[in-house]
Amino acid sequence: MITTKEFKEFLEEDERQILALKNANLLKLNAIDEETNENIANISYICYVDYAIGATPLSNYEKTKLIGLYDKTNQQFYYHRIYSIYEFNQAFDKVAKELGAISFKSLDRIVKKAIDKRLNSIYEETFVKRAIECRTDPEDEFKKAFMDQITEGFFKTGTTVYGKDNEYITNLDAYDYVKLVHDKESVSELVNDYLSSEGSLYNNKTNLDINIEKYINNQAKLKFERNIELSDEDEMILSLFKNISKVKNARTVKVAYEQGHKSIDLDLDVDELKNRNYRSLVSNNYAFPSYAIKTRKGAKDFTEMFRSKDNPFGDILIKGIKKVTYGRKTLYEVE
Incomplete structure (x- = not known):
């Protein structure tokens, strides 16, 4: 599509303003001092454009895009990658590299x-x-x-x-x-x-x-x-999440749960646990909602079993979680 040699010649030739490509053109324009309206010596805008006539680097015409600046004094090309012209970029990347182009990001x-x-x-x-x-x-x-x-x-x-x-x-x-x-x-x-x-x-x-x-x-x-001071429940949350996160592929963990004189084993959905942020846990009285339980029946049975005056929605209280296991591996246990 374009070679390094022909692009470099285009940059260096003072009289040449258009480089014709297969499906587009490159246009070279003198940079203008916006305060004096005079040309800035040896600095040019280089644009990618479908129709070179009448185009400027700040044109509203959607096919006109600034791809770089050329500093002729120092023979340095500054390159701006335009992702919307993918086919051109693929070929032009090699040219820019061979020219030792400096990205606009470096100027930023x-x-x-x-x-x-x-x-x-x-x-x-x-x-x-x-x-x-x-x-x-x-x-x-x-x-x-x-x-x-x-x-x-x-x-x-x-x-x-x-x-x-x-x-x-x-x-x-x-x-x-x-x-x-x-x-x-x-x-x-x-x-x-x-x-x-x-x-x-x-x-x-x-x-x-x-x-x-x-x-x-x-x-x-x-x-x-x-100087932060964490409550017991805060420490439990951090310990619980830290240990569950170590099992990268876990989808379900088994929990030994106890509240009052009642106890039960639960299968909890890991995604539901980790998607609970601290704000929701605290506003829910340091508890996970019962729908973190893997099955609807399990959630319903749990709610009926543990709903009380202190836990009116039958939530899974953090302090009620006594042990968490994944297969044979113990992830969390209250001593």
């Missing part, structure tokens, strides 16, 4: 690292530290979030993604990328633009305000978590 990271640096400097200021010390949030809410996070982590599966990008939504456009390529000092301007812009449709807070509030809240949570 330059700005995000600069935002990080600026915010971290602000987080060290006295007014932020004082705000953390003065926080008096309801500990109950922090505890719920903490317990949910821990229990969800037990059953979490999948590959860990390292080097996860931060979550600043910078909304950089084509001209912002040009500024970064043309003048590395422009990163400071882009950081200022991000921090001063409104970060929500629902209030007038800037991204600076939102990030400071988020940081103060997170630090308050960490302060709480370092």
Whole structure:
């Protein structure tokens, strides 16, 4: 579809603006300084387009897409992958690699690292530290979030993604990328633009305000978590889920249950157990609903057997679970 040689020649030839491909064209446009309306020397937009005439990198025509920037002075191509043009990307990936193209994501990271640096400097200021010390949030809410996070982590599966990008939504456009390529000092301007812009449709807070509030809240949570005190039922929940999660393929576990002078063996659905978050267990008086029992008849018999003034719905109380087994393996047992 396209070779590295012909694409490189297209980038280098000053007079050539269109590279004809089999099912599309590539279009090269001079980057314009939006303040002076003058050409920015040796920086070009490279676009993928079905019809080259009249297209611009910011055109609303749906078939016109910016795929990159070329810095002729440094002979560096900056590449933006467009997933909607899959067939082109398959062929163009090889060309970009052979040219040593730099992803637009690398330019995004330059700005995000600069935002990080600026915010971290602000987080060290006295007014932020004082705000953390003065926080008096309801500990109950922090505890719920903490317990949910821990229990969800037990059953979490999948590959860990390292080097996860931060979550600043910078909304950089084509001209912002040009500024970064043309003048590395422009990163400071882009950081200022991000921090001063409104970060929500629902209030007038800037991204600076939102990030400071988020940081103060997170630090308050960490302060709480370092000094958290768990009840016996909380410890039971964590122990129960931690041990059940170790049997990855378990669909059902057998439970020895006791309440008052009555006892019974139950078959409980593992998915029903692990889908119960801490909030629902606590609001249900530290209990699982009876429909976690594998069969309807078993749930009905259990409810009738254990319904009482203190347990009006006949739920499976956490403190009533004395032993959990999977096959011959004991997963949990009250000493």
